[in-house]
Amino acid sequence: MFEWWNQFALWLTGLQFWMQFALVMIVLVPVCAVVAFAADRVAGWLGRIVHRRDS
Numbered sequence: 001m002f003e004w005w006n007q008f009a010l011w012l013t014g015l016q017f018w019m020q021f022a023l024v025m026i027v028l029v030p031v032c033a034v035v036a037f038a039a040d041r042v043a044g045w046l047g048r049i050v051h052r053r054d055s
Helices: 004-016 017-055
Strands: none
Touching: 004 017
């Protein structure tokens, strides 16, 4: 596993900057969107639980 990761890191750092930027954006934007959506759902769920206890 670590050997694979090291090879990937070496490959990524060897790319030109614009290619690194594009690859990171293609991967990170969807991942961040999913994490934000999940955090919003969990916060809403927790808010409903807390609100029920206060009532």
